[in-house]
Amino acid sequence: RWLAWAALLALVAAPLVAFASQAATGRRTVTIGAKNFSEQFILARLVGRRLEAAGYRVTYREGLGSAVIFRALSGGDIDVYVDYAGTLWANEMKRTGTPPHEAMDAQVGEWAKQRGVTSLGSLGFENAYALAMRPRPGVRTIADLDAPSLVLGADLEFLDRPEWAALRHTYALNFKATRSFAPTFMYDALKSGDADVIAAFSSDGRVAADGLTVLADPKGALPGYDALLLVHDARLIPELRPLAGAIPVDLMRRANLMVDGQKQSPDAAAAWLDAAITARK
Known part of the structure; x- marks a missing residue:
């Protein structure tokens, strides 16, 4: 009978020991969120690498739209993700001004804190929306565009975002047509x-690789996107x-190009980026 009691005690004790170990270390499964483009996949895996190295188990929830991902974080459905200051400023905070980057980042951080979220600050680069095209003589800014003769291509979100409304209003843009693409x-x-x-996107490696002209925004219609x-x-x-502050835009562009231009996996690009960050220290 004592053997039976010993077996029963072992069954009861095992999960208690596991729970105590997890409580002592604070380690658990962490869910990392990401939107639906390469940079987000790479950064999610970079975060995952760092957390796995610290002993956490990680899972990923990818393809979350800008309209839902912050609420998923503040509601505890995900634990960490990377967003862009201008996106939160315009979409979630419903703000329309364009303050300097540091001021915007600080205000976004305070707004997030009130919702149970901590901003660790900028990673060191911004991924700003920017209108780009093949070089044309005399076209250097958005104000130079002959929009009625041109077709605008945009991602699946942009044409419904307040940033597009701001650009259209500020520069009186009336393109011949608009088309959405992945x-x-x-x-x-x-x-x-x-x-x-x-x-x-200003951190996209294909902008430089394809020799595109990024049109200046002289009227400041678009906010910063740290x-x-x-x-x-x-x-x-x-x-x-x-x-925080560890990823200059040139490294992010190269990592993005590995996925979008060279067809490597986000895991491979994140591993390269992690090594590049470490090498810069």
């Missing part, structure tokens, strides 16, 4: 002639804080 195919649309101008690392679970902060 982000990966916008650049192909320029090559094929399906679009003349695209709503590109990449902000947002955390719901404060226990993750010590492992992730070293990423």
Whole structure:
């Protein structure tokens, strides 16, 4: 009979020991969120690498839209993700001004804090919306565009976003047509002639690789888009804080190009980026 009691005690004790171990270390499964484009997949896996190295188990929820991902974080459905200051400023905070980057980042951080989210600050680069096109003589700014003769290509969200409304209003843009593409195919649309101008991303390696002209925004219609690392679970902060300010835009462009141009996996690009960040220290 004592053997039976010993077996029963072992069954009861095992989960208690596991629970005590997990409680002592604070380690658990962390859910990392991402939107639906390459940079987000890469950054999610970079965060995952750092957390796995610290002993966490990680899972990913990808393809979340800008309209839902912050609420998923503040509601605890995900634990960490990267968003962009201008996106939160315009879409979630419903703000329309364009303050300097540091002021915007600070205000976004305070707004997030009131919702149970900690911003660890900028990763060191911004991924701003920018209109881009193949070089044309005399066209250097958005104000130079002859919009009625041109087709605008954009990602699946841009044409419904307040940033597009601000651009359209500020520059009185009335394109001949607008077309939506998955982000990966916008650049192909320029090559094929399906679009003349695209709503590109400033950290996308294909902008430089394809020799595109990024049109200046002299009237300041668009806000800054610093990449902000947002955390719901404060226990993750010590492992992730070293990423703040650690990624200059040239490294992010190269990592993005590995996926979008060279067809490598986000895991491979994240591993390269992690090594490049470490090498810069």
